[in-house]
Each structure stands twice: as C-alpha cells, then as structure tokens.
Amino acid sequence: MFIPTIKSKLNSFFRLLLPSSYTELGVFTFFLVSYGILGWYIALDYHIIYDERIPWDAYFSFDNKAIVMTGGSFERHPLSYYFFNWIREIALYLSDGKTNAVFRLALAWMSNLMVSLSILQVFKYLKNIINLPDHISLLLIFFFGAFSTNILLSFTPENFTYTLFLLSLYNHYAATKIKSDQKIPALPLAFAGVTIGGLTVTNIVKVFIPVIFENDLFKDWKKILNAAIRGLITCICFVLLYLNRIDFKYKTIFSKTSQQYEKFSNVKNTPAWDMISSYFFGGNILFSDFIIRNKHNMKGFHFKALLMYVYSSWIPYIFIITLLALISWSYYKNFKNKLVQMLMISFIIDIIIHCLMRFGLHTSYIYGGHFVFVYPLLLGWLFFTYRSSVKITSILVVITGILFTYLAFNNYYRMTEFFWFLNQYYL
Numbered sequence: 001m002f003i004p005t006i007k008s009k010l011n012s013f014f015r016l017l018l019p020s021s022y023t024e025l026g027v028f029t030f031f032l033v034s035y036g037i038l039g040w041y042i043a044l045d046y047h048i049i050y051d052e053r054i055p056w057d058a059y060f061s062f063d064n065k066a067i068v069m070t071g072g073s074f075e076r077h078p079l080s081y082y083f084f085n086w087i088r089e090i091a092l093y094l095s096d097g098k099t100n101a102v103f104r105l106a107l108a109w110m111s112n113l114m115v116s117l118s119i120l121q122v123f124k125y126l127k128n129i130i131n132l133p134d135h136i137s138l139l140l141i142f143f144f145g146a147f148s149t150n151i152l153l154s155f156t157p158e159n160f161t162y163t164l165f166l167l168s169l170y171n172h173y174a175a176t177k178i179k180s181d182q183k184i185p186a187l188p189l190a191f192a193g194v195t196i197g198g199l200t201v202t203n204i205v206k207v208f209i210p211v212i213f214e215n216d217l218f219k220d221w222k223k224i225l226n227a228a229i230r231g232l233i234t235c236i237c238f239v240l241l242y243l244n245r246i247d248f249k250y251k252t253i254f255s256k257t258s259q260q261y262e263k264f265s266n267v268k269n270t271p272a273w274d275m276i277s278s279y280f281f282g283g284n285i286l287f288s289d290f291i292i293r294n295k296h297n298m299k300g301f302h303f304k305a306l307l308m309y310v311y312s313s314w315i316p317y318i319f320i321i322t323l324l325a326l327i328s329w330s331y332y333k334n335f336k337n338k339l340v341q342m343l344m345i346s347f348i349i350d351i352i353i354h355c356l357m358r359f360g361l362h363t364s365y366i367y368g369g370h371f372v373f374v375y376p377l378l379l380g381w382l383f384f385t386y387r388s389s390v391k392i393t394s395i396l397v398v399i400t401g402i403l404f405t406y407l408a409f410n411n412y413y414r415m416t417e418f419f420w421f422l423n424q425y426y427l
Helices: 002-017 020-046 064-070 079-095 099-127 134-145 149-153 157-181 186-199 201-208 223-246 251-264 270-285 315-335 336-355 361-370 374-385 390-427
Strands: 290-296 302-310
Touching: 002 157, 020 099, 020 134, 020 149, 064 079, 079 099, 079 186, 099 134, 099 149, 099 157, 099 374, 134 251, 134 374, 149 157, 149 361, 157 186, 157 201, 157 336, 157 361, 186 201, 186 223, 201 223, 201 336, 270 302, 270 315, 270 336, 270 361, 290 390, 302 315, 302 390, 315 336, 315 374, 315 390, 336 361, 336 374, 374 390
Parallel strands: none
Antiparallel strands: 290 302
16 A cells, blocks of 8 residues: 555656656757857856856855865755755766866856746646646746746856746645645655755745645645644754754854845845845846956956846837736735745735845845746736736736847847857956
8 A cells, every 4th residue: 555655646746747748858958058058158168167266256146166075055055065065976977076177167058948848847837837828828838938947047157047947846746735635745846945954945845835735725724734734844844954054053054144134135226126026026037238347256266256236228128018017917916826935925025025025136136036936927827817817817928028129139149249258268
C-alpha cells in the first residue's frame, strides 16, 4: 500500500513538473532551444558568465561568481550554499575540474533548464487552472518569454534563476490544490518553505499565502489548528536548517541584516518614482537604457560593468503604465477569486520590500525572478473574465499583441548593445 502511494505521488509530481501534452512539449522545447542557443554563444565566446577575478556586478549587478562559489550571503540566502554546492560540482564534473568554457556552458544550461521549466509552469497554469484556449495561452507565454528577466536569467547562475522556477512551480501546485478544495500537505509545504525561503529568506512568507485560502479554513477551528501545525512544522524545519548553517550564532543574523539594509536602501541619486517605474516595474520586463561603470574586485583588478539606467523615452513609461493598468483591471474584476488574491498578495510583498522599504530599489530590476510570473497569470485571468465577450477579448488580444511587439523589438535591440559590451570587454 505504501509503495503504490509513493509511486502515485511521484507520477503526479512529474506530471506537474514536465510537459504532459504535445503543446506543452512544444513550448518547453522552443524556449529550451532558444535560450540554449543564446547561452551557448555567450558561454563559449565570452567569459562574463563566470570569471575568477570578478565576484559581482559584471552585468546588471548579478553576483555570478560569488553565488556559484558560496551561494550568496547567509542573511539573505540562508540555505543556497548547499544548493549551489551541487550546481558547482556538476559543472566542475562536466568540465574536468576546470572553470573554463565548458564550466560556463554547464552553468548556463542549468539556468536555461530552470527558466524554460518556469515558463512551462506558467503555460500549464494558463491552460489547466485558468482554462484559456491555446492561442491566448501561447500569446501570453511568448510575451512572458520575451521579458528581460527571463532572457538574462536563462544564462545567469543566480539565486533568482532558481527562485523563479520554485515560485512558479509552487504557485501552480498550490493553485491546483486550492481549485480542487484540497489542503496543502505538510511535507510539500515544508519542502517549499525550505527551498524557496532557503534561496531568498523573505520569500518564505509567500509559501504560507495559499494556506489561508484553503476551503472554509476560518469556519472550523480544527482546520485552523491543522494549518497552524503545518505552518509550525515548516518554520521549525527552516529555522533549524538556517541556524545549523551559521553554527547557531543567531545574533549575526540581526547585525548582518541591518548592514545589508543600510547598504542597499540609501540611494539618493535617482528619484524614487523613477526607480520604481524604470527598475522595479519596468526593468524586469522591458530593458531600460544601459550605462557602463568602472568597477574593481577589492583586490586590485579593475573591470567594466554594465548597469541599467532609467528610461530616456516616454514610450517605455507608456508601456509600463498600460501593462499595470491591465493588471489592475484584472485584479479589480477578479477580486473575489482566491487564486487571483494569492498572486496579488505575493506581488504586494515584493512591492512593500522594494518600493516602500526601498531595499535594493536602485537595482530592483534583478529581483524579477521573485514576481514576474505574476504578470502573464493576471493577464490570463483578465482574458478569462471576458471569455464570453468576443469584442473585449479581441481588444485585449490587440493590446497584448502591440505590447509584445514593442517588447520584442526593444529587448532585441538592447541585447545587441549587451553583445557590443561583451565584444568590447569580455572576449
């Protein structure tokens, strides 16, 4: 009895994770190949993905080497050290222990796999949870696939790459449970808490959001108690692993966290409204202007870094305003929908952290892996709302098509600038 149950659970998990139809296989293969070609070219011809001399900031403030070697700072990424040990060892095994082009290619392809699977999860959600027709789902998924976050993370070994996958997978899984009036079992909840919170500590809050939307939770004290026990188990597992990571020296968490907040929250050279629009809402989707800065690695090595700047034209602002208007429209029309509330509350957490608390606001374009999947899903719910209105659906298709066209053109042009930068400084 026990073995068949385990087998059934594994089958369900792989059906959730992997393509289960020809359309899903086609979507997954398309992005795997497209991103793969991009990553292959960058990894073999340039050394920007991983350079022993450059621990951080070579492009768009990503910390490639630091993340690959250590998993990042323990106060923000408490358990990623263990995760990236596996990533690094796999890449080293494939490259015969050398940090050469093969090593970079292995890192790029692991990132490519995670982003392609993330896009597949969004596509599955659009099809299976929202029940959109294929042509609408494909329009939204190609729109999503052209986001700057997905393009960059497809070849970047970073926490955000794997966070994007884990969050999109968990949101899809949680939506299937809530839609069928089932509760989220303790084991998946704890696993999600450890993995998602372990890669970025603030994201652990998002793991508990679906629990509060379980069917009739607040009408039965037994259900509340059960949910509290599941949440407590998750927290205990996470805290014990976190403390073990730092040898139970818990006071260092508070001092390091305070230092990080001061470091990343006191930038005054750009107006806050422009950082919010160009970086937080914009840069994750639509590449903004690029600037080159002189950097050094604190050990005497100087290098060139590519960063994003605020938009220099009014058109990108119109793009972002239009997209946010569609998202707000979707939220308003689906306010009573539990699945939409789950998405929006998750998004609001990031808005509070980066826009209100201003943590990392000047580089918030790199945090897209925490929330960009929300955009196509909320757009999907907007299409669902007007599924019986041919006129409004047609208007939405036209608007999304125009946004997609401009997005594809803009991001393609900016990527040519990125390759100019690579040819100048990272051959």
